[in-house]
Amino acid sequence: MDENKTADLEAMARKLRRHxxxxxxxxxxxxxxxxxxxxxxxxxxxxxVMRHDPHNPxxxxxxxxxxxxxxxxxxxxxxxxxxxYFPIEWFTTxxxxxxxLQGHTDSNLTPGVDASAGSLGQGLSIGIGMxxxxxLNKKTYHTFVLLGDGECEEGQVWEAALTAPNLKINNLTxxxxxxxxxxxxxxxxxxxxxxxxxxxNAFKWDIIEIDGHDMGQIISALTKxxxxxxxxxxxxxxxVKGKGVSFMENNVDFHGKAPNKAETEQALKELA
Amino acid sequence: MNDYRDLTTREAFGRSxxxxxxxxxxxxxxxxxxxRSTMTKYFxxxxxxxxxxxxxxxQNMIGIAAGLASCGKIPFASTFAxxxxxxxxxxxxxxxxxxxxxVKIVATHGGITVxxxxxxxxAIEDIGMYCLLPNFRVxxxxxxxxxxxxxxAAAMTHGPFYIRLGRSKSPVVYxxxxxxxxxxxxxxxxxxxxxxxxxxxxxxxxxDAATSLSTCGIDCRVINMSTVKPVDKETxxxxxxxxxxxxxxxxxxLHGGLGSIVAQLLASECPTPLESLGINDVYCxxxxxxxxxxxxxxxxxxxxxxxxxxxxxxxxx
Numbered sequence: 001m002d003e004n005k006t007a008d009l010e011a012m013a014r015k016l017r018r019h020x021x022x023x024x025x026x027x028x029x030x031x032x033x034x035x036x037x038x039x040x041x042x043x044x045x046x047x048x049v050m051r052h053d054p055h056n057p058x059x060x061x062x063x064x065x066x067x068x069x070x071x072x073x074x075x076x077x078x079x080x081x082x083x084x085y086f087p088i089e090w091f092t093t094x095x096x097x098x099x100x101l102q103g104h105t106d107s108n109l110t111p112g113v114d115a116s117a118g119s120l121g122q123g124l125s126i127g128i129g130m131x132x133x134x135x136l137n138k139k140t141y142h143t144f145v146l147l148g149d150g151e152c153e154e155g156q157v158w159e160a161a162l163t164a165p166n167l168k169i170n171n172l173t174x175x176x177x178x179x180x181x182x183x184x185x186x187x188x189x190x191x192x193x194x195x196x197x198x199x200x201n202a203f204k205w206d207i208i209e210i211d212g213h214d215m216g217q218i219i220s221a222l223t224k225x226x227x228x229x230x231x232x233x234x235x236x237x238x239x240v241k242g243k244g245v246s247f248m249e250n251n252v253d254f255h256g257k258a259p260n261k262a263e264t265e266q267a268l269k270e271l272a
Numbered sequence: 273m274n275d276y277r278d279l280t281t282r283e284a285f286g287r288s289x290x291x292x293x294x295x296x297x298x299x300x301x302x303x304x305x306x307x308r309s310t311m312t313k314y315f316x317x318x319x320x321x322x323x324x325x326x327x328x329x330x331q332n333m334i335g336i337a338a339g340l341a342s343c344g345k346i347p348f349a350s351t352f353a354x355x356x357x358x359x360x361x362x363x364x365x366x367x368x369x370x371x372x373x374x375v376k377i378v379a380t381h382g383g384i385t386v387x388x389x390x391x392x393x394x395a396i397e398d399i400g401m402y403c404l405l406p407n408f409r410v411x412x413x414x415x416x417x418x419x420x421x422x423x424x425a426a427a428m429t430h431g432p433f434y435i436r437l438g439r440s441k442s443p444v445v446y447x448x449x450x451x452x453x454x455x456x457x458x459x460x461x462x463x464x465x466x467x468x469x470x471x472x473x474x475x476x477x478x479x480d481a482a483t484s485l486s487t488c489g490i491d492c493r494v495i496n497m498s499t500v501k502p503v504d505k506e507t508x509x510x511x512x513x514x515x516x517x518x519x520x521x522x523x524x525x526l527h528g529g530l531g532s533i534v535a536q537l538l539a540s541e542c543p544t545p546l547e548s549l550g551i552n553d554v555y556c557x558x559x560x561x562x563x564x565x566x567x568x569x570x571x572x573x574x575x576x577x578x579x580x581x582x583x584x585x586x587x588x589x
Binding site for chain 2: 060106107108114115116117118119122123124125126127128129130131132133134136137155156159160162163166167
């Protein structure tokens with residue numbers, strides 16, 4: 001793949017989305033909505049922005065990625081498999097007994113997974129630790145943390161948001177997959193986060209607001225955040241839950257439900 | 273190690289971790305606004321670039337420690353035992369225990385001997401909580417000399433540790449050298465009639481009780497079970513077989529700590545009369561540490577009575 005071409009990245013994102021649908025259909029359970037909303041961001045990170053080596057998952061100089069919204073594990077597995085961290089044949093084992101692809105990410109089992117997650121709200125703190133280690137170890141890697149918007153209701157997220165500027169962290173980027181839906185309904189109805197940007201602003205973070213499905217905007221924001229040496233950046237990515245599959249888009253029901261056979265066929269057709 | 277003998281366990285921790293920081297550049301210390309109480313202030317003074325003040329964000333501190341550990345650092349995260357356990361249990365479970373992060377949690381102000389601060393600050397559930405977590409090692413040193421050895425062992429051994437220290441000064445148990453071995457109990461006194469298994473501040477009280485018992489002809493073994501997890505099964509089973517009567521004593525709830533672990537082991541492998549001393553399903557109140565211990569029966573005479581009781585049960589078997 002010519003990594004520089006936006007169209008190629010968009011094609012890769014569609015491919016990862018197909019993997020997500022197939023994986024969750026085969027598993028019989030999982031979280032399609034939040035995996036699909038994050039697909040473009042994860043594609044940009046793994047196929048364009050991050051410095052990493054699939055043949056050396058523990059490379060000390062690699063950029064780190066923490067999927068703090070651990071239930072979106074399938075999109076990360078799709079990216080890692082396509083990168084070559086493990087054979088894509090593993091996809092069919094998702095959530096099954098003995099699989100290296102757990103329901104939520106497990107750093108013990110999956111090559112390329114930098115942090116275990118699943119209990120929400122913890123990834124940003126771990127990211128601060130990784131960023132501090134870079135400073136102490138005199139490394140130049142960058143740490144990216146992907147958060148869900150619902151996840152931002154967890155208090156620990158704001159402990160971390162408060163801490164990062166106090167510790168003068170400048171090699172960390174948070175990305176919020178702002179898809180507007182959580183398990184029980186629309187985020188604005190369950191626990192409204194607005195004014196969201198004002199909150200991050202008040203916590204002294206630099207903010208970039210983007211359309212989280214516009215590959216050009218995603219790459220430009222991630223690149224800017226990674227190269228800005230003096231700032232701590234949060235990218236607020238406006239996304240659509242279930243993006244790419246018409247009947248999953250903005251549909252609360254597909255937060256944590258596997259598609260049936262007919263739905264899977266329809267979804268794959270739309271993502272072709 | 274004579275320098276450490278007269279110190280509180282937390283003071284011994286603070287000084288020894290600062291010293292270890294001299295030779296090991298990977299050691300990093302985190303604290304949540306309590307460095308002047310946990311005594312990590314010494315490390316902060318000696319190694320300011322490797323001291324991370326987290327403010328009052330204990331959950332966040334645990335995550336930061338986990339992130340540092342994943343990049344090869346050896347983080348020691350410190351706060352009071354009550355916060356190190358209940359305040360951030362999910363973070364410890366998800367970010368440290370499950371991924372086997374190389375994080376050492378050193379909790380001070382454990383147990384009811386925090387005293388006057390009252391029940392909000394008296395950690396009585398912490399050992400049980402940490403013993404529940406797979407991959408964790410849980411250690412309750414008997415005094416300051418052993419604390420220094422435990423801290424060294426934790427720094428050298430990969431994986432998650434919970435080390436529980438106190439606020440007040442612990443009576444000296446190890447007047448000379450302490451040969452601490454991870455997962456190995458130490459027999460402080462030989463005996464054939466009964467065995468007292470204790471840890472933390474209860475070890476010196478166990479020794480006092482054994483001395484009193486010897487004057488009435490009872491030959492009591494005393495074991496310091498500083499490593500609660502993984503527990504030294506062989507030493508417990510040997511004591512059960514050789515002395516036929518066991519008393520446990522700990523500054524913790526009866527449920528979930530040393531007493532529970534010994535009871536489970538004995539029940540499954542060598543049923544033996546057992547009496548357990550601890551806090552019986554209550555929160556304690558403000559007061560002088562010694563008064564609070566007295567109310568809970570966590571005294572040398574409490575242990576003395578329990579040994580008599582368990583020996584009566586042994587005889588009537």
